[in-house]
Amino acid sequence: xxxxxxxxxxxxxxxxxxxxxxxxxxxxxxxxxxxxxxxxxxxxxxxxxxxxxxxxxxxxxxxxxxxxxxxxxxxxxxxxxxxxxxxxxxxxxxxxxxxxxxxxxxxxxxxxxxxxxxxxxxxxxxxxxxxxxxxxxxxxxxxxxxxxxxxxxxxxxxxxxxxxxxxxxxxxxxxxxxxxxxxxxxxxxxxxxxxxxxxxxxxxxxxxxxxxxxxxxxxxxxxxxxxxxxxxxxxxxxxxxxxxxxxxxxxxxxxxxxxxxxxxxxxxxxxxxxxxxxxxxxxxxxxxxxxxxxxxxxxxxxxxxxxxxxxxxxxxxxxxxxxxxxxxxxxxxxxxxxxxxxxxxxxxxxxxxxxxxxxxxxxxxxxxxxxxxxxxxxxxxxxxxxxxxxxxxxxxxxxxxxxxxxxxxxxxxxxxxxxxxxxxxxxxxxxxxxxxxxxxxxxxxxxxxxxxxxxxxxxxxxxxxxxxxxxxxxxxxxxxxxxxxxxxxxxxx
Numbered sequence: 001x002x003x004x005x006x007x008x009x010x011x012x013x014x015x016x017x018x019x020x021x022x023x024x025x026x027x028x029x030x031x032x033x034x035x036x037x038x039x040x041x042x043x044x045x046x047x048x049x050x051x052x053x054x055x056x057x058x059x060x061x062x063x064x065x066x067x068x069x070x071x072x073x074x075x076x077x078x079x080x081x082x083x084x085x086x087x088x089x090x091x092x093x094x095x096x097x098x099x100x101x102x103x104x105x106x107x108x109x110x111x112x113x114x115x116x117x118x119x120x121x122x123x124x125x126x127x128x129x130x131x132x133x134x135x136x137x138x139x140x141x142x143x144x145x146x147x148x149x150x151x152x153x154x155x156x157x158x159x160x161x162x163x164x165x166x167x168x169x170x171x172x173x174x175x176x177x178x179x180x181x182x183x184x185x186x187x188x189x190x191x192x193x194x195x196x197x198x199x200x201x202x203x204x205x206x207x208x209x210x211x212x213x214x215x216x217x218x219x220x221x222x223x224x225x226x227x228x229x230x231x232x233x234x235x236x237x238x239x240x241x242x243x244x245x246x247x248x249x250x251x252x253x254x255x256x257x258x259x260x261x262x263x264x265x266x267x268x269x270x271x272x273x274x275x276x277x278x279x280x281x282x283x284x285x286x287x288x289x290x291x292x293x294x295x296x297x298x299x300x301x302x303x304x305x306x307x308x309x310x311x312x313x314x315x316x317x318x319x320x321x322x323x324x325x326x327x328x329x330x331x332x333x334x335x336x337x338x339x340x341x342x343x344x345x346x347x348x349x350x351x352x353x354x355x356x357x358x359x360x361x362x363x364x365x366x367x368x369x370x371x372x373x374x375x376x377x378x379x380x381x382x383x384x385x386x387x388x389x390x391x392x393x394x395x396x397x398x399x400x401x402x403x404x405x406x407x408x409x410x411x412x413x414x415x416x417x418x419x420x421x422x423x424x425x426x427x428x429x430x431x432x433x434x435x436x437x438x439x440x441x442x443x444x445x446x447x448x449x450x451x452x453x454x455x456x457x458x459x460x461x462x463x464x465x466x467x468x469x470x471x472x473x474x475x476x477x478x479x480x481x482x483x484x485x486x487x488x489x490x491x492x493x
Contacts (some may be wrong), residue, residue: 003143004089004118004220005045005065006107008100009038009077009125012070014367014378015296018351019329023380026295027126028076032305037295038077038125039084045121048136060143063118064089066110067125068103071095074251075387075490088250089114095256100214101270102262105227105238106254108220119146120223122216122267128304130291138183138288141175142217145185150282151226151275152217153188155210157289161200164296164361166212166268167192168276168285188283191273210285213292216267223271226281231270237262248491298344298360302327312337316347327357349382349392387490388413389466400474405459407432407467412460414488421475421482423451425459430467433460456486 013025020026027038035043048062064087069077071093081088092106104122111118121139129135142152155168171187191212195203203209228235237258244255275281293304302325305313312320316330323337327344335347344360346353353363370378383392388411394402407413407430415435425432426448434441434449435458442462443449451457453475461467485493 001059001143002061002063002115002118003045003048003121003139004063004111004115005042006104006111006120006122007038007041007065007067007125008103008122009067009069009073010094010097010100010103011124011126012097013126015361015363016298016301017363017367018346018348018353018377019331021380022378023072024076024385025073025126028073028080031295031301032128035084036080037127038080040129041123041125041127042081042084042086044123044129044132044135045139049140060140063115066090066092066107068092068094068107070097071253076385078250079385079387090252091250093248093251093253094259095254096260098259098262098264100267101227101231101265102234102238102259104216104223104267105235106242106259108223109238109242110252112220112224115220117219117221119143119219120217122218124214124294126295127213127215128291128293128295130304132290134290135288135292138286138290139217141183141185142286145174145282145284145286146217146219146222148282149222150218150284151188151222151272152284152286153272154213154215154217154288155285156213156292157287158204158209158211161197161204162211163195163197163200164300165294166194167200167203167209168212170208170210170285174284184287185284186287188272188276188285190276191268210287211292212268213288214267214294215288216272217286226271226275230274231263231265234263234265234270296361298327298346298355298363299357302344302357325357327360351377386413387411389461391471394470396478399476399478400472401478403471403473405467405469405471407459407461407469409461409464409466412489413458414483414485414490414492415456415458416483416485417454417456418475418482419454419484420477421473422453423457424472424474425449425451426470426472428468428470430461430465431463432467432469433462434458435460458487 009027012022013020016026028036030036045062066089074093145152169189171189173186175185240258241254244258246253275283293300295301302313307313311325313327317334318328318330319336321338323340325342328337329346331348342357344355344357367378389406389408391403391405427443427445432443437455
């Protein structure tokens with residue numbers, strides 16, 4: 001008896017801009033401690049006790065996770081999984097964003113191929129769970145009901161009349177914690193949209209509503225049957241995408257043309273709202289009171305983060321004087337807050353956000369403005385991650401730009417050439433193995449070389465420490481699309 005975690009990591013969240021960007025969304029950020037949100041999600045089922053209600057659940061094992069992500073994030077996911085020292089069963093790649101219902105459908109098809117009918121624990125990759133033991137206890141209960149054919153969702157016991165969450169209206173009691181010591185389980189009556197303040201207060205006062213966590217537990221066959229009944233076009237497109245997919249090392253690439261033809265929809269809209277309160281489908285809500293947050297805004301991050309004696313969340317080189325209840329984050333420069341209350345101040349290399357904490361959810365308006373202006377600050381940081389390491393833009397001007405390149409030990413850039421730019425490399429740390437035309441040679445610290453326009457070249461790190469190189473590009477065109485790849489370890493040719 002096993003639980004198969006399915007981690008949905010395809011989000012391009014920008015609600016925590018400027019830390020979160022389209023090419024580096026919040027699930028890959030180390031916001032609260034040394035682990036990213038994705039890593040915390042993967043660790044959430046570590047040391048699972050394997051006990052639950054019902055004799056059949058006493059020997060539950062947890063299988064390797066299936067991770068579903070956008071193709072552009074594949075190397076970020078792989079690197080963060082590897083950094084934990086764990087393995088994934090597979091990393092399913094989506095060639096385009098199609099929301100959570102297609103993502104779960106492809107994951108279910110993948111798992112069904114490997115197992116007769118696995119029990120899936122479906123988790124977003126960008127949430128916080130303060131009490132993991134309580135979460136695992138609720139998962140054990142979910143496993144018990146999944147064996148009975150239930151579609152289980154986990155409802156967060158509300159702590160305030162929050163207007164930022166969708167709610168679930170509870171139905172009849174199925175199991176009570178007073179009887180068994182396990183979390184309360186009730187029938188799922190209905191999903192309700194984000195309320196206004198008065199309605200949220202009513203929901204809290206009645207005690208019959210919970211927040212929608214977006215976490216689900218059910219058998220793969222139950223999901224495939226439900227999506228096939230309510231959104232058959234999604235199931236058919238995902239089946240074609242799976243059948244036309246291919247294995248690429250640790251990744252499974254869904255068929256591009258078929259997946260792009262798939263309608264976009266969420267798990268809630270595609271299935272859950274259509275089965276709630278209706279006969280014929282058993283749907284339950286398992287109460288969860290485990291310090292959950294979806295980190296949907298800077299104010300929600302402030303609520304779960306560690307704070308100083310004045311209520312400030314502080315990260316980086318920050319000074320606070322007579323300042324209270326702020327979010328203050330500095331990544332590159334010294335930030336001083338003097339006489340500031342209830343503000344969000346986030347500094348990165350290329351952007352600074354300043355906003356009242358109660359306006360933090362409106363940061364999406366800034367991202368929308370950046371999009372209308374064609375600005376890159378919505379899409380990526382100055383630091384850009386690659387499968388071999390990363391590079392950071394240092395300076396740029398007419399016909400030149402400067403980058404700092406870090407290559408991980410044992411990794412290499414592709415064998416490539418450029419039509420419009422030359423490159424100057426200076427090694428500042430480690431040892432570089434350089435291919436330049438027909439030549440191959442090593443460069444040590446403080447040594448340099450020149451790559452002329454049109455010459456085939458490659459940069460490698462043969463050493464055991466990160467290689468750091470300062471690169472100066474010069475030429476008539478310096479865009480990243482002026483790369484012709486001939487060989488590539490990561491199949492990017």
